[in-house]
Amino acid sequence: MKNILIIGSANADFTIHTSRIPRIGETLPGHDFSVNIGGKGLNQAIAVSRLGGKAQFLGAVGHDMNGAMLLKAMADDNVDFEGLCTQNATTGIAMITVVNGDNCILLHAGANGHITKDVIGEKKALIEKAAAVILQLEIPMEAVMEAVQIAHAAAVPIFLNPAPAHPLPDAIYPFVDWLIPNEHEAAALSGTSAETEAGCRENIRFFREKGVKNVLITLGEKGCAYHEGEEIFFCDAVKTTAVDTTSAGDTFIGALCVQLMEGKSIHEAVRYACRASSVTVSRPGAAASIPFARELK
Numbered sequence: 001m002k003n004i005l006i007i008g009s010a011n012a013d014f015t016i017h018t019s020r021i022p023r024i025g026e027t028l029p030g031h032d033f034s035v036n037i038g039g040k041g042l043n044q045a046i047a048v049s050r051l052g053g054k055a056q057f058l059g060a061v062g063h064d065m066n067g068a069m070l071l072k073a074m075a076d077d078n079v080d081f082e083g084l085c086t087q088n089a090t091t092g093i094a095m096i097t098v099v100n101g102d103n104c105i106l107l108h109a110g111a112n113g114h115i116t117k118d119v120i121g122e123k124k125a126l127i128e129k130a131a132a133v134i135l136q137l138e139i140p141m142e143a144v145m146e147a148v149q150i151a152h153a154a155a156v157p158i159f160l161n162p163a164p165a166h167p168l169p170d171a172i173y174p175f176v177d178w179l180i181p182n183e184h185e186a187a188a189l190s191g192t193s194a195e196t197e198a199g200c201r202e203n204i205r206f207f208r209e210k211g212v213k214n215v216l217i218t219l220g221e222k223g224c225a226y227h228e229g230e231e232i233f234f235c236d237a238v239k240t241t242a243v244d245t246t247s248a249g250d251t252f253i254g255a256l257c258v259q260l261m262e263g264k265s266i267h268e269a270v271r272y273a274c275r276a277s278s279v280t281v282s283r284p285g286a287a288a289s290i291p292f293a294r295e296l297k
Contacts, residue, residue: 002131002261003056004048005082007120007147008041009112009138010059011092012066013286015246020099030097037073038094038286039112040136040163043247045079047254048134051276052293053261056130058123059139060084060111066091067111073287082126084119086111092138094286101242101281107138107164115139120146128154131261134253136161141169148175157260161253162189174211178260180253182218200225201232216256216270218249223274228266235270238278244289251280251290272296 016030037046041059049055057079061067067085074081092110096103120127120143127133133151135144135158144160151158152175159178162168165188173179183194190206193199194217204227207215216226223237255276259269275296283289 002054003129004053004132004134004257004261005056005058005127005130006041006045006048006134007058007115007139007143008044008134008136009039009092009109010037010042010057010061010070010083011039011094011107011112012036012069013038013094013096013246015096015098015244015285017098021097021104032284034285036285036288037070038247039092040138040161040250042070042074042079043250043287043290044134044136044161044254045074046077046287047247047251047276047290048258049078050290050292051255051258051296053254053258054080056080056082056126058082058115058120058126060086060089060114062089062091062111063087064090066093082123084111084114086114089114096246096286098244098246098284101245103244103246105246109138112139115143117142117146119143120150124150127151127156130156132157132159132257134159134161134257136163137166138164141166145169145172148172151175159253159257161249163249165189170210173207176212178214178216178256179207179212180216180218180256182220182249186217194219194225197225197234200234204232214266218252220245220248224252224270226266226270233267235274238275240278240282242281244284245281247286247289248277248281252277254290
């Protein structure tokens with residue numbers, strides 16, 4: 001089992017379900033309120049661990065009740081915490097409103113903002129020893145760039161999930177082995193819609209011309225688009241009833257990375273990742289909805 005290092009955010013998720021998004025000044029009744037572990041980085045770390053990988057997590061939590069909850073969750077899910085527990089910020093939080101299976105989210109970075117370039121530099125040896133590094137954009141961009149440069153110099157494969165959508169410096173693209181945006185993030189970066197097959201093809205070409213080695217665009221209930229060499233493929237999603245899509249993309253990325261690190265082909269890895277994320281969307285919660293490998297057998 002190979003070490004996969006996930007560098008990113010850890011949040012406490014406050015989730016409520018409702019019939020529609022309230023207008024400004026309006027109060028609506030909600031239901032099924034819960035407090036759960038989350039953050040794209042931690043979700044992906046838990047996905048890696050539950051789906052058969054050895055997960056190490058480099059992130060930050062506050063010295064507070066939410067931080068203690070996240071640290072316990074990591075220990076329970078066999079995720080090795082390699083980050084910071086700081087008294088200078090509260091643990092990051094996400095306020096999630098779920099409407100008919102879809103969601104909108106407000107984030108407060110909190111301790112996640114303390115993952116700086118210097119912190120990444122101090123963990124250089126950890127990055128260099130990893131079998132792969134997974135990154136997102138819920139920590140400062142300077143930290144992401146530093147991690148990418150260290151990993152690239154050590155020939156460690158880099159999986160970048162550019163979420164939430166954020167402008168990327170052109171210099172980062174040639175370092176990225178796997179760029180995995182959803183259709184909205186891809187469009188925000190390329191300026192071209194990825195809602196159609198033609199749009200997906202154009203986006204994949206765009207990112208490859210930027211220097212990215214492999215591009216995969218997740219498309220929600222439509223599955224995903226990816227390529228092998230010059231040929232572009234589309235994989236349908238596994239049909240299911242969506243309950244909560246919060247961590248579907250995180251599950252997909254964790255599953256894909258584990259499968260590729262185990263030597264599976266891109267086609268096998270994509271099919272497995274689609275199955276894993278279909279289970280996630282059929283359940284409520286963020287990390288709580290991520291399946292274990294045994295469930296996919």
